[in-house]
Amino acid sequence: MTTSSIASPDVDAEHEQNKTPVSFLGPFCTYSHQATLLAFPDTSKWVLEPTSTIKEVFDRVQSGAAPYGVVPFENSTHGVVTFTLDGLADRAGEYPDICVCGEIYLDVHHFLLGRRPPSSSPESEQRSSGRGGEENPKGVPLASLSHIRRVYSHPQAFGQTARFxxxxxxxxxxxxxxxxxxxxAAQLAAADPKGESAAIASELAGREAGLDVLARWVEDREDNTTRFFVIRRKETTEGGYPPPEEEGKRYKSLVxxxxxxxxxxxxxxxxDCFRRRELNxxxxxxLPSLVAPFQYLFFVEFEGGREDDHEGRISGVLEDLEKVAERWRWLGSWRRKR
Amino acid sequence: MTTSSIASPDVDAEHEQNKTPVSFLGPFCTYSHQATLLAFPDTSKWVLEPTSTIKEVFDRVQSGAAPYGVVPFENSTHGVVTFTLDGLADRAGEYPDICVCGEIYLDVHHFLLGRRPPSSSPESEQRSSGRGGEENPKGVPLASLSHIRRVYSHPQAFGQTARFxxxxxxxxxxxxxxxxxxxxAAQLAAADPKGESAAIASELAGREAGLDVLARWVEDREDNTTRFFVIRRKETTEGGYPPPEEEGKRYKSLVxxxxxxxxxxxxxxxxDCFRRRELNxxxxxxLPSLVAPFQYLFFVEFEGGREDDHEGRISGVLEDLEKVAERWRWLGSWRRKR
Structure with missing residues (x-):
């Protein structure tokens, strides 16, 4: 992934009209943006549109303003993203046509970004220029942090860096x-004229904001992965996502x-319905169902999809669900990536 | 609840030493503080100590610095509080002695708080003085909001006021x-000299910050309730919580x-173990188990407790769990409030 493909493109609006919009939780340079680029890398075909909330991604996909949207679903350390579950739950009946059509796994590495202390020796100085590797150890400060008074970040990123x-x-x-x-967070740290503010964010966000790397890979676990869902309106085929040549024929589904x-x-x-059909x-x-306080709406994701239901296990389990669930909804199936 | 019982007490430190500490997610005047006062109302007996994170509440209770702690568990609109689930999950083995010993339900009402526009007519002006009722309609602005540029709040409160x-x-x-x-959020809104900032917060927080009520009861649902857990170290009886005279003999339990x-x-x-024992x-x-990415640690809460297990259903289900679960942990039982 190159820096030029990340930066907010200064483009000809007319040219952009021929591209298919993909909505994602902005701003640019977030982990959501990186994940969206993994699934929609061809900038001659897709135009990536940042929103300010996850709800807006659902709004734009439901309205048809964007045929596709990318939303964070869960992190391997910190768990499910409630705002995305909230959209999929659709408890207010706003998103009747939305389904999941893809997943993206992004390995997340958090950096502590800020200004190096004025007294730091030049030979130890390192900008967030991508230099790193052996000379740049993981998870330990690369400079004194005693000048730092505050650290900005998103609650999910704070939750993933508790040990550091x-x-x-x-x-x-x-x-x-x-x-x-x-x-x-990176922008706020960069805006502090005293250099007393830092951010926990991606290396990319630090580079865009012109911050120094104060510590790299500060996440609690090396296998810190966030999974994103690609959502679309049912039956949408605009732009042809996922590409037919994409590998992998195994599916997952969500109800x-x-x-x-x-x-x-x-x-x-x-x-029991899933157990009897041997669906893992x-x-x-x-989430609370909102029908009455503290009654629940459940989400079950399982291996298999309507697309490869040769043994009829998926159609069978849906017939069973009809009998034992109060109400249920099919939320899509997609090719699994892991 | 009076304002004097809420305000940070200016007290004699020696006198405080005779009281039993109760740790809660601060600062003062949050919903967590209100919930803590509901369970620990006697200020001659308990000293309420705010922390800056939910994790600190767990830390202080585990270390014995505070015999009790109060943490938000779930909201009837927006769902579970991940940081509390994270503490109860104890995936890093930091909280071996912590269990749940009580629950608190708090009906949550959010207010839009800020500065009324300079042009608002005096007869329509209302301070957040507790005046309200019929003359103060719910969920609609009481003044023009066109001067507001930004709104501060906690992500949970934003999630509960999406329609407004x-x-x-x-x-x-x-x-x-x-x-x-x-x-x-209320403090930040109050600190804006231009009066262009507002907050979604409790009426109490608005009053403490000296803000005007711009709209009251702006939550999506009237039955917007947050449930809190009281946590303690196993076997702790210091200060005698819950009080023996407390009503209600039915229990809930968590594993x-x-x-x-x-x-x-x-x-x-x-x-199935719970179904066979007819435990609702x-x-x-x-939450992700952290043993491997995207494997899960489950939490099941059910009706009944070890304290009233006359039919042996609780001890029976725990024997069953031992056979079918990979590993499991008893997280306590307590008198149910709803």
């Missing part, structure tokens, strides 16, 4: 400030459902 | 800024467990 914070930042009495994106209230075993009855569950999540 | 935002704030092109608490990886039906097998589930949640 506990070891190197909390003992300094640093203030932690939640902001709406890691890109914004949501509610169960009869206060019936012991109601959820077990539904999960790959995730389960829940 | 869509109807009254988004059409004005207002910027939404995530901050770490609703109290902080966490993992299931054998990639075995179809493994989760259904575990839930009251919530189910999951």
């Amino acid at each position: 914070q506990a070891k190197y930042l909390q003992p300094l009495g640093i203030e932690f400030i939640d902001v709406s994106s890691t890109s914004r 949501s459902f509610t169960v009869p209230h206060r019936q012991p075993g109601a959820l077990a009855n539904v999960l 569950l790959t995730s389960i999540n829940s | 935002q869509a109807k009254y704030l988004q059409p004005l092109g207002i910027e939404f800024i995530d901050v770490s608490s609703t109290s902080r 966490s467990f993992t299931v054998p990886h990639r075995q179809p039906g493994a989760l259904a097998n575990v839930l 589930l009251t919530s189910i949640n999951s």
Whole structure:
């Protein structure tokens, strides 16, 4: 991925009209932007449109303004992204046509970005220029952090870097400030004229903001991966995503459902349907149903898809669901990437 | 609840030493603070200590620095609070002794707080003085909002007020800024000398910050309730929570467990244990297990407790769990409030 493909393109508007819009949670240079580029890399074909909220991605896809949208679904350390679950739950009936048509895995590496202290020796100085590797150890500060008074980041990124914070930042009495994106965090750190602010964000966001790398790969776990969903309106084929040549023929599917209230075993009855068909569950999540407080809408993701349902297991489980769930909804199937 | 019981007390430190500390997610005047006061109202007995993160509440309770802690668990509109689930999951083995010993339900009402426009007529002017009722309609602006440029709030509060935002704030092109608490949001709005900033926060936080009420009860649903857990170290009885005279003898319990990886039906097998014992589930949640990416640790909450297990159903289900779960952990039982 090159820097030129990331930067907000200064383009001819008329030329852009021939491209297919893809909506994603902006601003540019966030992890969401990187994930969107992985699935929609051809900038001559797609125009990537940042939104300010996940809800806006759902709004634009439902309205048809963007045939496709990319939303973060879950992180391997910190769990599901509630705002995306909220859109898929569609408890207000705003998104009747939205389904999932793809997934993207992005390995996430967080950097502590800011200004190096004025006293740091020139030979140890390193800009966030992509230089790194052996000379640039992971997870430990590359400079004194004693001048840092506050650190900006997104709550998800804070949640994924707890150990680094506990070891190197909390003992300094640093203030932690939640902001709406890691890109914004980098911008806020860059805007501090005193250089006392830092951000936890991507290397790319730090480079765009002109910040120094104060520590690299500060995430708690090396296998810190975020999974994104590509969403579209049912039946949309505009732009031809996913490309037919894409490898992999195995599928995953997603359904949501509610169960009869206060019936012991109601959820077990539904999960039994999948067990009897030997469909392996790959995730389960829940949100309040909003029908009554603290009743739940469940999401079950499982291996298999309508596209390769040669043994009729998928159609069978949907017939079973019809009998034991209170209500249920098909949310799509897609080619699995992992 | 009086204002004097809310304000940070200016107290004699020696006197405070005789009180039992209760840790909660601060700062003062947040919904967490209100919930903590509901469970620990006697200020002659308890000293309420704000922390800056949910993790710190777990840290202080585990270390014994505070015998009790109060953490938000789930909201009836927006779902589970991931940071609390993270503490209960204890995936890093930091909280071996923590269990849940109580629950608190707090009906949450959000207010849009800021400065009224300079041109607003005196007869329509209303301070956030508790005046309200019929003359102060719910969910609609009480003044023009055209002077507002940005709104601060906590992500959970934004998530619970989406309809009000869509109807009254988004059409004005207002910027939404995530901050770490609703109290902080009110303080930031109050600190704007131009009066162009507003906050979505509690009426109490607005009053403390000296802000005007621009709209009241702006939550999407009238039954917007947050449930909190009281946590303690196992066997702690210091200060005698819950009080013996407390009403209600019905219990709820919480367990966490993992299931054998990639075995179809493994989760259904575990839930079957509860179904066979006719134990009604009251919530189910999951987090990545961290043993491998995207494998899950599950949380099941159910009706009944070890304290009233006359029929042996609880002890029975725990024996069953031992057979079908990969590993599991008892996270406590407590008197149910709803």
